[in-house]
Amino acid sequence: MSGLRSILARRELLWNLTARELKQRYKGSALGFLWSVLTPLFMAAIYVVFLRLLARGVPMQDILIGVFAWQYTTQCVMGGMTCVTGNANLVKKVAFPREILPLAQVCANGIGYALSLLVQFPVLAFLLWRSPEAGFAATWPLFVFWVVWQTIFNLGLAALVGALNVQFRDTQHLVGVLLSAWFFMSPVMYNMEFAAGIAQQWPWALDLLYANPMAVILNGYRDALLTNSRVGLPPAAWIGFALVPVMLAAGLGLYRRLQKNFADLL
Amino acid sequence: MNAIEAVNLGKCYTRKGLGAPTLFGALTGGLRGKNEPFWCLRNADFEIPAGRTIGVIGPNGSGKSSLLGLTAGTITPTEGHVRTHGRISSLLELGAGFHPDLSGRENVFLNAALLGIPREDVKKKFDRIVDFAELREFIDMPVKHYSSGMYVRLGFSVAVEVDPDILLIDEVLAVGDIAFQLKCLDRIRDFQKRGKTLLFVSHALQTVEEFCHEAFLIHHGRLVERGDPGDVILKFVRAYMGEGGGLYTQEFGTRAVEFGSVHLLDADGKDAATFETGGALTVEIPYVAHRRIEKPVFGFSLKTGNGMYVHGSNTQIAGHDIPFIEGEGVLHLDLSPLRLMHGNYFLSLAVHSWDHAEQFHRREDWWPFAVRNPGDDLGVFRLDSRWSTPV
Helix, strand or coil, X not given: CHHHHHHHHCHHHXXXXXXXXXXXXXXXXXXXXXXXXXXXXHHHHHHHHHHHHCCCCCCHHHHHHHHHHHHHHHHHHHHHHCCCHHHHHHHHHCCCCCXXXXXXXXXHHHHHHHHHHHHHHHHHHHHHHHXXXXXXXXXXXXXXXXXXXXXXXHHHHHHHHHHHHHHCCCHHHHHHHHXXXXXXXXXXXXXXXXXXXXXXXXXXXXXXXXXXXXXXXXXXXXHHHECCCCCCCCHHHHHHHHHHHHHHHHHXXXXXXXXXXXXXXX | XXXXXXXXXXXXEECCCCCCCCHHHHHHHHHHCCCCEEEEEEEEEEEEECCCEEEEECCCCCCHHHHHHHHHCCCCCCEEEEEECCCEEEECCCCCCCCCCCEHHHHHHHHHXXXXXXXXXXXXXXXXXXXXXXXXXXCCCEHHHCCHHHHHHHHHHHHHHCCCCEEEEECCCXXXXXXXXXXXXXXHHHHHHCCCEEEEECCCHHHHHHHCCEEXXXXXXXXXXXXXXXXXXXXXXXXXXXXXXCCCCEEECCCCEEECCCEEEXXXXXXXXXXXXXXXXXXXXXXXXXXXXXCCEEEEEEEECCCCEEEEEEHHHHCCCCCEEEEEEEEEEECCCCCECCEEEEEEEEEECCCCCCEEEEEEEEEEEEEECCCCCCCCECCCCCCCCCC
């Protein structure tokens, strides 16, 4: 609780670091902010073409939602990983609540995600207008809830990898591999319908998929926005749902435990 | 009220280092032998009343910067604790937290936020910060295009203009050109006048003596001495730089003649370490000549604590011919009236052959001593000066 208060007291620093993060990300590149929209759009296009080639149809709008949301989490993980090591100078020479570092990362990426949604929604609207079976669901407040839920999850992840990377520099290599594996284990470029088709022989694999917090979040987004998405929260999905606050507690807990050595290890 | 209180403060590192750790290292750590602990600071107990200026001195690697880091809160103590009262601004490194891609203006706000200054306050002080740093025309330029001098000037400006209660300075007063350095020192004096607390680490002993109410001497991670800056500096110089310390001293020669235990004597002929400007200073130089030496030459030189060569001469130049020496003997060098001004000095002695071909013994910077000026005149050297009004 005292940690929360000290962060609130330094909210100007949080805002400054967030602004710095955003500015440095887009300064010096001609397209600037456009990249954070173009990248997921290109990725979505690639997945659609790739899946068509495999003659497996996944609706484009499902992929679009998945790719944008997935980018939010990967950016938080990658940014969180270097949030302490990349600010070594700061950590060694200035005293401030260290939790602000991953928090600023997540804030910056959250703002980036919110802005990218301004592009995602019109594209989505266009796709749904053309789609015969899917339409815009009227449950968009739920969408906001899932954004918050994903942000909580991302903060836990960012703090976890950020602190681990100070302790063990192996983290960055390991995380790259784990992120790739996790990408395929989450319904980013496919949806649950598609996964259920594949997992007919192994129903436990589908349960495992539901227990993945990222799957719960992505399904939540799709349920909230698409009229034809009805995944809901099957029993196994409650595990994935509950893992989100667990991740936050574990990530921040570990970060707090390790932070006293940050200046010595950098 | 105390601004800073430390109780049994200590920081321990391991000799192999905690740096660049890997998972492999952690897993195999147990197999690779014990990691020796290394205390860079231990058992430091002190309290600094508000409004005092404390200089921290000591040899390289003695734990001075760790002390500052612990006080600033960037390093977590291994044992004990340190408490501070009031807002701290630290000049541990100027411009720490500057981001190269951001403009000077953006960095001022970022840096101030790091120091915990509300944005409104920074806005009010922004002009002063920029003017002090003399960077008005460059303030909207990304700091990566700044010269190193501009960079540290801006860092210094932010740190001092944000009006902290406690200012920690680590060897960063030598910023920019002479003009800016004087401005910085002015600002530090201004700080003292307003009753702020300063803790600063420096190797510039003269600066410590000039600015501080009190000096801390740290050696091998221990706070070994604290008190009047002049006394502490002299102890430091004697213990770690002069005879026996061997840190900066050098010794040469064939040793056909050797110096014995040299004493610096005051007006009463007593061994002393501190002398007065205008007073007496006699150097008693016992020697042993291991063989008969015809026409030896004894010489001396004086340097300031900062290494400036003040004066040097020898018996040849002075016309004091010594026909020969053999066995033990004593020579006196009289420097009265002493023309040196307030500060720390090093005495070097040498003895060599008449034609300078053979150096018998030379001890460089071997004997440190201090000079106090009871008068009000200033500078490094007292010249014979008289005023007169021509009729």
